[in-house]
Amino acid sequence: MRSVRLFPIALLLVFILLVDFYAFQGLEPLLIKTGRTTKDAIFGIYWGTTGLILISFLFTLRRALKIAKLTTALKNWINALLVNFVTKLVFVLLLFFQDIFRLVASVFRGGIMPARNETVIFIGLALALLIFLAFLHGVTLGKYNYKVHKLDLYFDDLPEAFQDFKLVQISDVHAGSFDNASAVEKGIKLINSQEPDLFVFTGDLVNNQSEEILPWIGKFGRITAKYGKYSVLGNHDYGDYIQWNNHHEKAINLEHLKKYHADMGFELLLDQHALIKKDGQEIALLGVENWGLGFGQRGDIKKALSGVDPNDFKILLSHDPTHWQSIIKDLPVKIHLTLSGHTHGMQFGIEALGIKWSPVKYRYPHWAGLAEHNKRYLYINRGFGFLGFSGRVGIWPEITVITLKRSEP
DSSP states (O other): OOOOOHHHHHHHHHHHHHHHHHHHHHTHHHHTTSOHHHHHHHHHHHHHHHHHHHHHHHHHHHHHHHHTSOOHHHHHHHHHHHHHHHHHHHHHHHHHHHHHHHHHHHHTTTTOOOOOOHHHHHHHHHHHHHHHHHHHHHHHTGGGOOEEEEEEEEETTOOGGGTTEEEEEEOOOOGGGOOOHHHHHHHHHHHHHTOOSEEEEESOOSSSOGGGGGGGHHHHTTOOOTTOEEEEOOGGGGTTTSOOSSHHHHHHHHHHHHHHHHHTTOEEOSSEEEEEEETTEEEEEEEOOOBOTTSOBOOOHHHHHTTOOTTSOEEEEOSOTHHHHHTGGGOSSOOOEEEEOOOGGGGBOEEETTEEEOGGGGTOSSOSEEEEETTEEEEEOOOSSOOSSSSOBSSOOEEEEEEEEEOOO
């Protein structure tokens, strides 16, 4: 919280108030049927709740700016603001489309606009209630609702010693957002219960500052894997999104973060590779610094491949999936499997009943799960933590378990 632009926040609050006014006047056809006492009570509850959230948000924001820290209280009021806003926005959108229809209808009725349909209003209220409950779950339980995603991947040239070799991946910890130690510990126990042969972390350990991981080093240090624990950096790890006093301070922050990876037992791969050896055979594990369209292109895959036998079986850790989309999938040297994160699935969407949708799909063609191109695979982890919105709705935090297998001859 070293730098906050207040003007966009002011504009956002004005927009929120406009949505509130639109939503409340949309209730008018129902309110006029109630008595004066009931109408006044609803008015007081509606605007009292909105006022409490806005004033509390502004008060905690002012305090957080003074101490230059994103406080737990501010996070909670941001959540309340978002849940309140999204709930009413759903109702307002339905009203808006109905009002467009009413406006068109008025043209054919001599300028007389028909009244709002009460059935539509009730449907809007029902949808708003469902959204409210979904977001309420998301900011309380959903953000720690860890899910294990398991899949088997088959390769013609996987060394025989690595048949049934188990990779466990997490990504996007964003330690500065955590607010429940026991819930995080359950997630780490769930990682260890998968009994990984190899554990990998694909970037964004913190939101902005290396110190965010300090309370959690011991917990993540308890992750175990037979053949080691490896990691790479993500776009947030470089401290690019806050204002530093000078370049030296920013550089020191990054050096501290690299040390904290080591303190957790993670071998950080910075455009490097490691050879994972088993029963006299080996696979190459590559790791690059962050490379992403619009998020910095520091990574150098050529450096990571330096000294690697082109015929080796290769796995790449690269935080941003656009690296695979733009470069890796068509690289002359075959990289069999790329593991990424970054998108979080936007922490909001639907993955049920055969439906897989999130607004993030309009930014990333591949945003979660498996993608394949010419027998080269990309797997995008949905993230272990959360950022911005302190919750998850429909897109749950993920622990990925990939079992490597040889294709049948």
